[in-house]
Amino acid sequence: MNTATDSTREPRTGTGAGFEAEFAALFDESFEAMRRLAYLLGADDPENIAQESFVRLHARRHTLASADMALPYLRRTVVNLSRSRLRHLRVVRRAPGERRRDAESAEAAVLAGQDHHRLREVLAGLPTRQRQVLVLRYWLDLDQSEIADTLGIAVGTVKATTSHALANLRKAWPEREEG
């Protein structure tokens, strides 16, 4: 269980030592979860994205309507920055020679039959929105309303996207026979 859904320790908005202390607590508690969220969403620079998300939260603390907006704001920022980064990567990696080394090692793992590495490849092949929904639902354990809020879409769209994503997953990620 990760801590990114734990909303019991979130900072007050505003300024001063109180905010700084609670911001630091939130950072300690949630930085790794945000970094791993960016990683699972397919970003190649998850640490940078997690750091940038916290910097933005810090800079925009005045704009948060209430303290419990901090974690949802972080999640939205990580999702948006990851999506933006992936889109950029699709441009700069159009040339076959620019494939990353870790993609090649992931392929080797796929051939070796490791289930979670196979999943990584399958996720990379899904439409971005489907990947986001799966990661938010099955790794962050967000409910449909929270996912809708994070992605800025309707709850009905979340349901439909989850259904399509699972259907695609069943086709592209068949279970391997043991032995």
Place this chain on the structure above:
Amino acid sequence: MPDIEERLRTALDTLADEFAPASDPRAGLARRVDARRRRAGRVPAAAAAITAAAAVVVVVAFQPPSTRHPAAPASAAAPTGEQLPDLGTVVRGGETLHASGYLLGDRFCTVVLAPADRTARPTCEPVPTWPDGQTSSLVQSREVLNGDPADDTGMLAKRLVFLTDPRVATLTVRRADSIAVVVTELDRNDDAAVFLADFAGPPDGFGYTARAADGKVLEEAIT
């Protein structure tokens, strides 16, 4: 056979757990926060210089800073499409290429998409740090791909990109002869919004009106 959802949970947990923890994330955060503060401290002079150089007459100022952003983080929706926003078609030496512009965090990138077997190299620039005073603009215009003199059709020379503060929800643009210009929102994130205006001719002089989501005029100007 394990349920696909349970299998997915397990595999995602395993993937995440094999990702080694960062070595010193707090130091990285402190550096970034300091850099952001230094950058913010330079804003007024830089913004004033930009405004003066553009010879923009700002007619309507905007609300006090404390009331301007109430819902910005909560509604920080990003474009849902996976396609790159289209700036137009470029014809170079008889070859038709597509120009795109998109936001990458706090940078605005443009690229001419060559055929798939060639490398595409985006050019990125920082988006402005939008001002907090009443004398600086929330809207900046620029030529598409710097006018791209290699564009045989001249399509891009008839268009302008507008980078705006993310609070700008709609942008209307008028030519010097008062005819409305077709404006398309290309991209949006927490740092900026990007609009493309097609003047159907040389964009010599124009006016614009930038509005918030509630229709309130944030800025109106004539160049």
